[in-house]
Amino acid sequence: MEIDTRTRILDAAERLFVRHGLDATTLRMITAEAQANLAAVNYHFGSKEALIEAVFRRRLTWLNEQRIAALTAFEAEAKGAPLKPRQIVEAFFGVAIRMAADKNGGQTFMRLLGRTYTEPTDFIRTFLADEYAEVIARFKAAFFKALPDVPQEEFLWRFHFMMGALSYAISGADALRLLGPIDDSDPEALYARLMSFLIGGLRAPLPEVLAKPARKPRANRAA
Amino acid sequence: MEIDTRTRILDAAERLFVRHGLDATTLRMITAEAQANLAAVNYHFGSKEALIEAVFRRRLTWLNEQRIAALTAFEAEAKGAPLKPRQIVEAFFGVAIRMAADKNGGQTFMRLLGRTYTEPTDFIRTFLADEYAEVIARFKAAFFKALPDVPQEEFLWRFHFMMGALSYAISGADALRLLGPIDDSDPEALYARLMSFLIGGLRAPLPEVLAKPARKPRANRAA
DNA sequence: AAAAGTTTCAAACGATTGTTTAAATCATGA
DNA sequence: TCATGATTTAAACAATCGTTTGAAACTTTT
Numbered sequence: 001m002e003i004d005t006r007t008r009i010l011d012a013a014e015r016l017f018v019r020h021g022l023d024a025t026t027l028r029m030i031t032a033e034a035q036a037n038l039a040a041v042n043y044h045f046g047s048k049e050a051l052i053e054a055v056f057r058r059r060l061t062w063l064n065e066q067r068i069a070a071l072t073a074f075e076a077e078a079k080g081a082p083l084k085p086r087q088i089v090e091a092f093f094g095v096a097i098r099m100a101a102d103k104n105g106g107q108t109f110m111r112l113l114g115r116t117y118t119e120p121t122d123f124i125r126t127f128l129a130d131e132y133a134e135v136i137a138r139f140k141a142a143f144f145k146a147l148p149d150v151p152q153e154e155f156l157w158r159f160h161f162m163m164g165a166l167s168y169a170i171s172g173a174d175a176l177r178l179l180g181p182i183d184d185s186d187p188e189a190l191y192a193r194l195m196s197f198l199i200g201g202l203r204a205p206l207p208e209v210l211a212k213p214a215r216k217p218r219a220n221r222a223a
Numbered sequence: 224m225e226i227d228t229r230t231r232i233l234d235a236a237e238r239l240f241v242r243h244g245l246d247a248t249t250l251r252m253i254t255a256e257a258q259a260n261l262a263a264v265n266y267h268f269g270s271k272e273a274l275i276e277a278v279f280r281r282r283l284t285w286l287n288e289q290r291i292a293a294l295t296a297f298e299a300e301a302k303g304a305p306l307k308p309r310q311i312v313e314a315f316f317g318v319a320i321r322m323a324a325d326k327n328g329g330q331t332f333m334r335l336l337g338r339t340y341t342e343p344t345d346f347i348r349t350f351l352a353d354e355y356a357e358v359i360a361r362f363k364a365a366f367f368k369a370l371p372d373v374p375q376e377e378f379l380w381r382f383h384f385m386m387g388a389l390s391y392a393i394s395g396a397d398a399l400r401l402l403g404p405i406d407d408s409d410p411e412a413l414y415a416r417l418m419s420f421l422i423g424g425l426r427a428p429l430p431e432v433l434a435k436p437a438r439k440p441r442a443n444r445a446a
Numbered sequence: 447a448a449a450a451g452t453t454t455c456a457a458a459c460g461a462t463t464g465t466t467t468a469a470a471t472c473a474t475g476a
Numbered sequence: 477t478c479a480t481g482a483t484t485t486a487a488a489c490a491a492t493c494g495t496t497t498g499a500a501a502c503t504t505t506t
Contacts, residue, residue: 005483005484020344021246021342021344023244023246023247024246024344026462026463026464027463027464027465028462028463028464036484037483037484037485037486038464038465038485038486039465039466039467039484039485039486040483040484040485041464041465042464042465042466043483043484044483047464047465048463048464048465114341115341115342117391118337118338118341118390118391118394119244119338121243121244121247136402136403140402140403153405153406154416156402156403156405157405157413157416157420158416158420159402160391160392160402160405161388161391161392161416161417161420162388163391164387164388164389164390164391164392165384165385165387165388165424166387167341167387167390167391168340168341168383168384168386168387168390169383169384169387171341179359179363179379179382179383180359180363180379182376182379182380182383183376189430190380192430192431193377193380193381193384193430194384195430196427196428196429196430197380197381197384197424197425197427198424199427200423200424200425200426200427200428201388201420201421201423201424201427202420202423203423204419204420204422204423204424205419205423206419207412207415207416207418207419208415228453228454249492249493249494250493250494250495251492251493251494259454260453260454260455260456261455261456261494261495262454262455262456262495262496262497263453263454263455264494264495265494265495265496266453266454267453270494270495271494271495
């Protein structure tokens with residue numbers, strides 16, 4: 001046993017949360033899987049809620065830093081010019097997909113994260129909102145600059161839809177087996193698949209009922 | 224009190240499930256909201272699991288019947304010819320969006336359904352797989368007929384992504400408030416928005432790494 | 447109006463939850 | 477080596493969970 005108790009608990013909790021959900025995972029299950037004493041969670045983290053936060057923070061902070069770094073790199077390369085939508089999508093969703101492909105813990109975590117966006121629990125919502133605040137602001141700005149003609153509200157909805165597609169993409173074949181036998185073993189393929197789907201959705205023509213009366217009604221492509 | 228206890232419990236459970244999740248909603252919360260006795264759930268349904276199933280079955284069966292009816296109508300109209308992808312998407316997702324717009328219970332339920340697809344609980348998974356079996360089979364067949372050139376696996380993934388976008392669309396502005404202030408009061412607008420996003424994603428070019436070596440590499444549109 | 451069947455009710459059940467306690471064990475530096 | 481602090485341990489805590497019970501109240505049938 002070379003890994004310290006705190007880390008073993010985080011790893012075990014991550015695995016069990018994705019398998020059984022946050023509520024249904026008990027401290028006794030976690031400490032048993034981590035080969036630690038029941039009281040260890042409250043000793044090292046203070047409470048179950050604090051443990052949940054720690055599980056998310058450990059990887060989510062890093063993930064969003066990566067996203068911002070990727071965006072910053074693209075922006076430096078562009079020297080002030082607006083980025084291509086594809087680059088922004090790549091910076092936000094590509095980083096996530098790539099983390100989801102990392103067998104070394106990232107995969108488990110991203111599945112957990114995917115099914116937590118819709119989690120109704122209050123403290124999880126406020127926690128996520130906090131963790132995402134900066135990265136959301138950066139990407140919103142980048143998108144608005146790249147697509148000045150797209151109404152902001154319209155774009156926010158599309159971003160929301162894209163988050164949904166990402167969530168299902170990384171929550172993996174679990175829900176997908178509902179559709180039939182599927183091979184999700186190739187992360188590169190998943191990356192390529194999701195990417196072209198997202199770009200296709202993002203660049204779809206704006207819905208006609210919403211499109212502002214334009215002088216060239218045919219030329220209402222989003223991007 | 225004109226509505227019978229059984230229905231009051233179903234309504235209350237639906238509301239509370241979407242607000243607190245399945246696990247975190249207790250029978251005492253439900254019976255209190257329904258103004259019924261605690262024992263009423265076990266009397267009318269047998270157990271909490273059976274109640275959950277009843278909550279879903281009540282509306283999900285009807286929803287999938289509507290989907291099949293819409294598809295059947297399109298097929299009759301087409302007289303044996305393949306449907307347009309847009310029609311198939313309309314039959315599956317349009318019906319769902321329209322139900323999600325129905326204030327009379329449908330809205331609450333669709334939000335619940337959206338966040339249940341990724342629910343890890345075993346009995347929920349098998350139950351959903353059961354309820355969806357027929358409708359999935361019908362729509363898979365229709366899509367394969369409409370898009371014979373798209374590899375089946377590729378389409379299944381896109382369908383999966385589309386389910387994710389739908390899920391987020393109807394789980395509503397809850398998660399979306401993470402992005403900023405948003406107006407989700409207009410169901411017609413939501414319908415139009417999601418529809419053009421889905422069609423855009425579905426018809427996006429196939430990812431190049433996956434596209435089979437073709438004689439006309441430029442003409443690799445999915446639909 | 448009596449009987450039979452259905453629904454409601456308050457109370458309690460055992461099981462399990464997250465958390466706390468105080469003693470035991472381990473590790474570290476003087 | 478001893479003392480100090482950090483960690484682990486077994487046991488118990490109160491609270492809450494889903495479920496069961498048996499009698500009361502209400503409906504329907506005869």
